[in-house]
Amino acid sequence: MSKDLRHYLWQFKGQNLLLAVILFVQALMVTFNGIANANALTALVAARFTTFGGWVGAMTVSFGIFCLGMYLQTYQYSRCQQLMDTAIRRDVAQRLSQTSYQTYHSQSPAVYASWLTNDVTTINQMGFSNVMDVVTQVFTVSMAVIALAGYHYSLVLVTIVLAVVMYLVPRLFNKPIQTRALAMTHANERLMNRLSDILSGFDVLNLLNLRRLLVTRTTAASQDTAHYINRWQHMNGISNGVINGVSVVCQNLVLLLTGFLVWRHLVPIGTVSASINFAGTVFAGLTGIMMSLTDMQAVIPIFTKFKAVPLPPLTGRQAVTQFQRAMQMQSVSFSYTPAEGLILQDFTLTLEKGKKYALIGPSGSGKSTVLNLLVGNLTDYTGTITWDGMDYRHITPASLVGQVTYLDQTPFMFNDTLENNITMGEPYPADAVTAVLQRTGLTDLVASLPAGLTTMVEKDGHNLSGGQKQRVVLARGLLQGRAIVFMDESTAALDAASAQAIEQMIVTDPALTVVMVTHHLRAEIAARMDQIIESKTFRKAANK
Ligand SMILES: Nc1ncnc2c1ncn2[C@@H]1O[C@H](COP(=O)(O)OP(=O)(O)O)[C@@H](O)[C@H]1O
Ligand SMILES: [Mg+2]
Numbered sequence: 001m002s003k004d005l006r007h008y009l010w011q012f013k014g015q016n017l018l019l020a021v022i023l024f025v026q027a028l029m030v031t032f033n034g035i036a037n038a039n040a041l042t043a044l045v046a047a048r049f050t051t052f053g054g055w056v057g058a059m060t061v062s063f064g065i066f067c068l069g070m071y072l073q074t075y076q077y078s079r080c081q082q083l084m085d086t087a088i089r090r091d092v093a094q095r096l097s098q099t100s101y102q103t104y105h106s107q108s109p110a111v112y113a114s115w116l117t118n119d120v121t122t123i124n125q126m127g128f129s130n131v132m133d134v135v136t137q138v139f140t141v142s143m144a145v146i147a148l149a150g151y152h153y154s155l156v157l158v159t160i161v162l163a164v165v166m167y168l169v170p171r172l173f174n175k176p177i178q179t180r181a182l183a184m185t186h187a188n189e190r191l192m193n194r195l196s197d198i199l200s201g202f203d204v205l206n207l208l209n210l211r212r213l214l215v216t217r218t219t220a221a222s223q224d225t226a227h228y229i230n231r232w233q234h235m236n237g238i239s240n241g242v243i244n245g246v247s248v249v250c251q252n253l254v255l256l257l258t259g260f261l262v263w264r265h266l267v268p269i270g271t272v273s274a275s276i277n278f279a280g281t282v283f284a285g286l287t288g289i290m291m292s293l294t295d296m297q298a299v300i301p302i303f304t305k306f307k308a309v310p311l312p313p314l315t316g317r318q319a320v321t322q323f324q325r326a327m328q329m330q331s332v333s334f335s336y337t338p339a340e341g342l343i344l345q346d347f348t349l350t351l352e353k354g355k356k357y358a359l360i361g362p363s364g365s366g367k368s369t370v371l372n373l374l375v376g377n378l379t380d381y382t383g384t385i386t387w388d389g390m391d392y393r394h395i396t397p398a399s400l401v402g403q404v405t406y407l408d409q410t411p412f413m414f415n416d417t418l419e420n421n422i423t424m425g426e427p428y429p430a431d432a433v434t435a436v437l438q439r440t441g442l443t444d445l446v447a448s449l450p451a452g453l454t455t456m457v458e459k460d461g462h463n464l465s466g467g468q469k470q471r472v473v474l475a476r477g478l479l480q481g482r483a484i485v486f487m488d489e490s491t492a493a494l495d496a497a498s499a500q501a502i503e504q505m506i507v508t509d510p511a512l513t514v515v516m517v518t519h520h521l522r523a524e525i526a527a528r529m530d531q532i533i534e535s536k537t538f539r540k541a542a543n544k
Helices: 003-011 015-044 051-098 109-151 153-198 202-207 212-263 270-296 299-307 366-375 397-402 418-423 432-440 442-450 466-479 498-505
Strands: 325-334 344-352 356-360 382-387 405-409 484-487 513-517 531-534
Touching: 003 051, 003 109, 003 299, 015 051, 015 109, 015 270, 015 442, 051 109, 051 299, 109 270, 109 299, 153 202, 153 212, 153 270, 153 299, 202 212, 212 270, 325 366, 344 356, 344 513, 356 366, 366 484, 366 513, 382 498, 405 466, 418 432, 418 466, 432 442, 432 466, 466 498, 484 498, 498 513
Parallel strands: 356 513, 356 531, 405 484, 484 513
Antiparallel strands: 325 344, 325 382
């Protein structure tokens, strides 16, 4: 069994043990039923009718207990499964929350969504559900073997030899099933990616009069995934067929042996019923166990995939304190991929507290990259970046990010109240919120809303203008005491008046240190800047 499945089963051992106890009682009832059945037949053949009736009564009672157990089993299984699902999702989320910014962005959110939904479902169906089946079968099979031993030792010997055969055969299929299961999970990720891509593009398709692409692309994506699921089930099907075939042959061999024993008067006639029943149980059980173990192979590559999300070595442990003097980049060089070449080469920059900087230059020249280096999102650079003299390599990334408000063109709004979008649910004193609203020019907006701060912000902030959203994000940062503002072309999509108003508000706030990336530097704003940095200075070669 997969090490990871065991890990999660063990994590909730109390609940899982309770489930195992229920399964044990179930198996006991099934076995008892088989024995009672054989005894009833023997009693009937011997014309002892009262005994016969007694056994039938016992069968009825044991079956009643079995039915009660079915209810308990279903409910308890669900409880265990949901506990383990949540634990898996939490662990994956934990990894994603700790991995580097760059690694996180190497895959789309749709892929992660597929991990947390499709893959968890696969783990349930192929993993936990099969573990429960195996446990049930192990109980039933062991009890059936013990019962067979009660009739004649030779029955057990033959059964054990055949069981070994049954164990070995399906191992032939493990490797190809694992490989195909992995291909299937990747196909599921692609499906999620493509579906979310096409569904997000609805507005564009609408304007292009290409809504039909929604259908054709969904179908094509579905067909691609179907292919890989079918390939996997194809191999599963072969494996199941072979296992069942071997099982039936084994059962019949035991039946032959029983017939022989009855014929030689070594066992009573009821043994035929017991043998058919218990040999059936043993081999059907073994078949079930083998099929379950084969199915379980599918979860191994999924856990391996989850664990491939690298956890970066703990970088700095020092937390930065309130910004005092300056952030500096000294001889910093950086590239995303070797093939792409250097974006920054020996680049040096000093940002002093309270000053305003503009970063201008053509698209693709590395302006956003500079901002991402300064907030600590990108770490694979050479040279030194410092915060009040502290080397970034000694600083915890979280403490750094906590000092900066990063405004871009698509400010993210939560589908929550306006107040919670600003406070993020933290309890701030009312006058602190009022002051921040004033400072970010949101007071009039709030006053004009019938529900004021408790107005719900719609999904993606549809009921706010672009400028209002920028102000909300700024207010959020100011309330958290963030005195550095990075504007990454944040006003580019706004109308001139709103853009101007927001830029003016930010660059005239003496408490803020501002870096404004823009390709449209208005004269009034330029006049307020302490320094204008052109992106052509990023690389030495470009400088020459
Ligand atoms: N995550 C990334 N992976 C690889 N290349 C990237 C990544 N982000 C940006 N780039 C590349 O780095 C260069 C600089 O990008 P960027 O800093 O976004 O430029 P700007 O903000 O000036 O438009 C571009 O050539 C861009 O394609
Ligand atoms: Mg950019």
